Amino acid sequence: MKASRFSLTTPGPLIPADVSLVFLKDVTKVYYIGDQEIRALNGISLSIEQGEFVSIIGPSGSGKSTLMHLLGCLDTPSAGHMEICGHDITTANSDQLSDIRNREIGFVFQSFNLLPQLNVLENVEVPMIYTGASASARRSRSEELVERVGLQDRRLNRPTQLSGGQCQRVAIARALVNDPKIVFGDEPTGNLDSATGQLILEMFRELHEAGRTVVLVTHDPKIAAVTHRVIEINDGQIERQYDPRKTAT
Numbered sequence: 001m002k003a004s005r006f007s008l009t010t011p012g013p014l015i016p017a018d019v020s021l022v023f024l025k026d027v028t029k030v031y032y033i034g035d036q037e038i039r040a041l042n043g044i045s046l047s048i049e050q051g052e053f054v055s056i057i058g059p060s061g062s063g064k065s066t067l068m069h070l071l072g073c074l075d076t077p078s079a080g081h082m083e084i085c086g087h088d089i090t091t092a093n094s095d096q097l098s099d100i101r102n103r104e105i106g107f108v109f110q111s112f113n114l115l116p117q118l119n120v121l122e123n124v125e126v127p128m129i130y131t132g133a134s135a136s137a138r139r140s141r142s143e144e145l146v147e148r149v150g151l152q153d154r155r156l157n158r159p160t161q162l163s164g165g166q167c168q169r170v171a172i173a174r175a176l177v178n179d180p181k182i183v184f185g186d187e188p189t190g191n192l193d194s195a196t197g198q199l200i201l202e203m204f205r206e207l208h209e210a211g212r213t214v215v216l217v218t219h220d221p222k223i224a225a226v227t228h229r230v231i232e233i234n235d236g237q238i239e240r241q242y243d244p245r246k247t248a249t
Helices: 064-071 094-104 120-129 135-148 164-176 194-209
Strands: 022-033 036-048 053-057 079-084 105-109 182-186 213-218 229-234 237-242
Touching (some): 022 064, 036 237, 053 194, 194 213
Parallel strands (some): 053 213, 053 229
Antiparallel strands (some): 022 036, 022 079
């Protein structure tokens, strides 16, 4: 078996073995448009353990994007209880959510979300700025990760000078820069051609093999098939969970 390029990039301090990285109990999320109530999530209970490789799938409007917003600490539930990496986010304020996002979570977006005015190294460094890391520490870590994703020869290029696949590799490096306990991918291959998408999926697989907890949100069952647990969402509820490796095709 080939060595993972991420084999030296291990998560930060582990949480206690009896604490799930992700824990939801009867979580509901309700939005209001005028006097209309939209129940995006309806009583979801879910846990994700250290080292899992999970996908969340469902059709448009199923609630999977709302669930990802909660898991990524971009929002809080309307009801129920929720913990991320040992932190109770049920009633967390915006500053607390921001701190959890920056220190505990790595996020890879479909649209990359790179800053166009910054080069590759500078984009990767951005999350470290908010931890108070020194300029030398930021640059050293950024150089290390840019090399690991195979972009050392493009490290001074800006996003507009990169292909979609290269931009997503920068986004993966940025997601890892603070040694997060969990990495989320929100439709991470959605803007890529199929061949490039397969390369990015292989990087996520390598991250998992190196000990990372990885959660991918996707509408594509072919992408979900590379993970070890599929959580299928429909009408704001978990419809079923299964291991695609044990499911007949």
